Amino acid sequence: MSGDGAGARPTATITFERYEDIREALFDPNLSRSFDRRSYDEGNIREGIVSVQHGAAHRARRRVENTRFRAEVLRLYERDLFPAVMADLLDRLIDGDRVDLFAIGETLSVVLAARRAGIECDPSSLDELRRLVRLVDAFSQGAAILDARDPDAVRGLVRAAYAEFEREFVRPARERRAALVDAVRRGDAREDELPQDILTVLLLHRDDPSLVLGDGGRLVREVATYLQGGTHTSAQTLVNALDIVFARPDAGRLLERIASDTLFAQRVVQETLRLRPTTPKAKRRAESDTTVAGVRIPKDALVVLDLETGNRDARAFGPTADAFDPDRILDASVPRWGLSFGGGPHQCPGRAVGAGFPVPPTFSVDDDHVYGLVALELQAVARRGVRPDPERAPERDPRTARFTRWLRYPVAFERRPDAGG
Numbered sequence: 048m049s050g051d052g053a054g055a056r057p058t059a060t061i062t063f064e065r066y067e068d069i070r071e072a073l074f075d076p077n078l079s080r081s082f083d084r085r086s087y088d089e090g091n092i093r094e095g096i097v098s099v100q101h102g103a104a105h106r107a108r109r110r111v112e113n114t115r116f117r118a119e120v121l122r123l124y125e126r127d128l129f130p131a132v133m134a135d136l137l138d139r140l141i142d143g144d145r146v147d148l149f150a151i152g153e154t155l156s157v158v159l160a161a162r163r164a165g166i167e168c169d170p171s172s173l174d175e176l177r178r179l180v181r182l183v184d185a186f187s188q189g190a191a192i193l194d195a196r197d198p199d200a201v202r203g204l205v206r207a208a209y210a211e212f213e214r215e216f217v218r219p220a221r222e223r224r225a226a227l228v229d230a231v232r233r234g235d236a237r238e239d240e241l242p243q244d245i246l247t248v249l250l251l252h253r254d255d256p257s258l259v260l261g262d263g264g265r266l267v268r269e270v271a272t273y274l275q276g277g278t279h280t281s282a283q284t285l286v287n288a289l290d291i292v293f294a295r296p297d298a299g300r301l302l303e304r305i306a307s308d309t310l311f312a313q314r315v316v317q318e319t320l321r322l323r324p325t326t327p328k329a330k331r332r333a334e335s336d337t338t339v340a341g342v343r344i345p346k347d348a349l350v351v352l353d354l355e356t357g358n359r360d361a362r363a364f365g366p367t368a369d370a371f372d373p374d375r376i377l378d379a380s381v382p383r384w385g386l387s388f389g390g391g392p393h394q395c396p397g398r399a400v401g402a403g404f405p406v407p408p409t410f411s412v413d414d415d416h417v418y419g420l421v422a423l424e425l426q427a428v429a430r431r432g433v434r435p436d437p438e439r440a441p442e443r444d445p446r447t448a449r450f451t452r453w454l455r456y457p458v459a460f461e462r463r464p465d466a467g468g
C-alpha cells in the first residue's frame with residue numbers, strides 16, 4: 048500500500064495535480080491520513096498522534112491544541128522571545144568562517160518549538176539544543192515514513208528517540224505542569240497563568256474522552272509531533288529559500304532587499320514554500336467510496352496529492368507560476384504558499400509560526416502583523432552577509448524521496464556577528 052508495508056494493499060492509486068482538485072480532496076471527510084492501523088506495540092510509531100487521527104477524535108484534539116496558536120501568543124513569541132534568543136544563538140553558532148546553515152536553522156527553531164510543545168530546554172546550552180535537534184531528526188524521519196527508503200530502520204530509530212525524549216524531557220516537564228494544572232483545578236491558580244504550551248493544554252484536558260489520549264505514550268508522541276513540526280520544516284524552508292536565492296543572477300540585490308525589508312523576506316519565504324513544499328506529495332487513504340473532482344475513488348484507495356505540481360498550476364498562480372517571484376500579484380483567495388501547509392482538517396496549525404500571517408495584496412501591513420520565524424531567520428543571516436561556501440557543496444537528504452530535504456548546507460558569512468541582525 049503506502050510503501051511501508053504496514054497495511055492492506057490499496058485498491059487503486061489516484062493522483063491529483065490541479066490546485067483546485069487537491070483542495071477538494073483535502074476537504075473530503077472520507078479521506079484520512081490513517082495508513083498504518085497497527086498499535087504502537089505492534090510497530091506503528093505514529094499511533095494515536097494528531098496527524099493520523101480522523102473524524103471526531105481529530106476535531107476534538109485540534110480544537111484543544113489550536114488554542115496554543117492564538118494571534119497574541121504568536122506575537123509574544125515573535126516579538127519578545129525570539130529576537131533576543133536568535134541574536135544570541137547566531138553569535139555563538141557562527142563560530143567560524145564556514146558553518147552548516149541547516150544545523151543553524153534547526154537549532155534556532157528548536158528553542159521556540161520546545162517552548163510551544165511544553166518541554167524545558169536551556170537556550171544557553173548548545174549541547175542540550177543539539178541533543179533536541181538529534182531527536183527532532185529522528186521524529187522527522189518518522190513523520191515522513193511513507194517516503195522512507197528503509198522504513199524498518201526508521202521505526203527502530205524513532206522508538207529509541209521516543210524513549211529518550213520521554214525520560215529526559217517529557218517526564219520532568221509533565222511533573223511540573225501536572226502540579227500547576229492541579230493548582231488550577233483546586234482553585235489555587237488561574238487557568239490563564241498556565242504555560243501556553245501543548246503539554247499543558249493536554250494535561251488540562253486529559254480526562255476528556257473525546258481527545259482519545261489514552262496511555263502516557265500518546266501524550267509523549269503528541270508533544271514530539273509538535274516539537275518536530277515546529278523545527279525541521281522551518282529549517283528546511285530557510286535552506287531552500289537561500290538555495291533559490293543563491294542560484295539567481297540577482298542574488299546580491301535579493302539578499303540586500305531581504306536584509307532591509309522584513310515583509311519582502313516574508314514573501315521570499317512564502318514563495319519558497321510554494322516552489323519547494325517540504326511535503327511534495329501528501330497522501331490520503333479512502334475510508335469509504337467517494338468522488339473528488341468528478342473522479343470516483345474506491346474504498347481503501349491511496350490518494351496522492353501532488354502539492355508540488357498543484358503549487359505551479361497556472362490557473363491559480365498565473366502564467367509565470369514556475370518562476371520565483373516574491374513580488375507576484377495574486378488573488379487574495381489564493382495563499383502565496385500554495386498548498387504547502389495542506390488544507391482542510393489537517394491544515395498545519397503552525398503555519399503562522401513558520402511563515403507568518405497572509406501577506407495582503409497591497410503589500411502593506413499594520414503593527415499586528417506576524418512575519419513568521421523563518422523570515423526573521425532569513426533576514427538575520429542575510430544581514431550577516433550569508434554566502435554559499437565556495438569549497439563545500441550542499442548535500443540533499445538521501446534517506447527520503449522528498450527532493451526538498453537537505454542534510455547539510457555549508458555557507459560562509461562575510462560579516463562578523465557584531466555587524467547587526
Ligand code: HEM
Binds near residue numbers: 099284400
Ligand atoms: C515552514 C514550516 C512548516 C511547514 C512547511 C509545515 C507543513 C505542514 C503540512 C504540509 C502539514 C499537513 C500535512 C497533510 O495534510 O498531509 C502540516 C501539519 C502539521 N504541522 Fe506543520 N508545517 C510547518 C510548521 C509547523 C510548525 C511551526 C508547527 C508547530 C509548532 C507544525 C505542526 C504541525 C502539526 C502538529 C501538523 C499535523 C496537523 C494535523 O494533522 O491535524 N508545523 N504541516
